[in-house]
Amino acid sequence: MADKRTLEEVRKDIDAIDQEIQALISRRAQCAQRVADIKLEQMQIARESGQEPGEVVYYRPEREAQVLKRIMDRNAGPLQGETVAHIFREIMSACLALEKPLQVAYLGPEGTFTHAATIKHFGHAAIPESQSTIDAVFAQVESGECNYGVVPVENSTEGMVNHTLDNFMDSRLKISGEVEMPIVHHLLVAPGTGQGAITKICAHQQALAQCRNWLDLHWPNTEREAVSSNGEAARLAASTPAGVAAVAGDMAAELYGLEKLAEHIEDYADNTTRFLVVGREEVPPSGRDKTSIIVSSRNKPGALYALLDPFRKAGVSLTRIDTRPSRTEKWAYVFFIEFEGHLQDDNIRAIVGELEEQSILLKPLGSYPRAVL
Ligand SMILES: O=C(O)C(=O)C[C@]1(C(=O)O)C=C[C@@H](O)C=C1
Helix, strand or coil, rough: CCCCCCCHHHHHHHHHHHHHHHHHHHHHHHHHHHHHHHHHHHHHHCCCCCCCCCCCCCHHHHHHHHHHHHHHHCCCCCCCCHHHHHHHHHHHHHHHHHHHCEEEEECCCCHHHHHHHHHHHHHCEEEEEEEHHHHHHHHHCCCCCEEEEEEEEEECCCCCCCHHHHHHHHHEEEEEEEEEEEEECCEEEEEEEEHHHEEEEEEEHHHHHHHHHHHHHHHHEEEEEEECCCCHHHHHHCCCCEEEEECHHHHHHHHHCEEEEEECCCCCCCCCEEEEEEECCCCCCCCCEEEEEEEEEECCCHHHHHHHHHHHHCCCCEEEEEECCCCCCEEEEEEEEEECCCCCCCHHHHHHHHHHHCEEEEEEEEEECCCCC
8 A cells, every 4th residue: 555644744754763762773783782791700710610712702793794794684674784793893882881882903094995994894883093004003912902903804995915814824813804895996085176276186006006097087287196995085185275086985985075076986896804803812713703714834736726626525615725935945935825614614724634634834823714704
């Protein structure tokens, strides 16, 4: 039957629904407070029984991934599953902040895609702490200054992939999550800046490279300057009296109050950057997990084949493989391998056992929920 409600009637319904939603969110928040108490009680019991339980772990990535996945699966519209999941992402973020606000180190400065990835993964109630290097992100989490860290790992605009991988070789941190971000660039200027006033376009060199065709076509004669990050380019566009435009994403535009002269100027659509979340704890299985390991083998014929064969035999899909020269032993190679499954799964345990036998070194970097959003 067609909906015949008047505007006033619909708005009255909306007000009543909002009131119900608000009451439910409050109830949910009270549940989170109770969860925090239970976690503390469990810790005290463990301590009294002579165990050394470590720190209370409030953030549970495996639980969050399950909650978000379930919300996407049961979504009946008309809103998109992802849209609804984003709303719940924020509700959970606020609930967790009631338990304990999380401090998250990320490769800054503000307004970069890594900053945006941090908010996407942890929500707005987390406290992002900008760091100037990937090393500093690892150090902040290792020292306990921050609870988690976010670093770029694949096809990044702001960070060196290899640098992230190198850090894992020496670190005792564990990967506790992954974040995927579509890379969307805009041409940004300070409000009121006309096209004719632009004398220079600034961005991180990889952002300039990702938009090269578009820039060549539309701005062939304008100077381009590579700066340390897109966030820095946006800051320059906002603070230079006139004439500087920045290539950067939505987060930078919002943060520095910039206007979009042109949107979606990246040459290739579907360009995604992947980020890893690092923490001090191992994450239990969520049911949809990935595992990352470092394996080193001698440089002899068939070494890589031998390392990969256990995965083939067990029918486990690899999602990524990278090679880095080992820094400690001449002629040894280090492989970063990522695959589906959790280190606590029987088949994964068997594969890792087999790899241990044939490698010089095997270091599990952690199992973590596959990105839901
Ligand atoms: O289930 C828990 O352990 C909670 O702390 C609750 C909750 C939630 O709001 O749903 C909050 C934070 C955790 O990261 C996971 C889930």
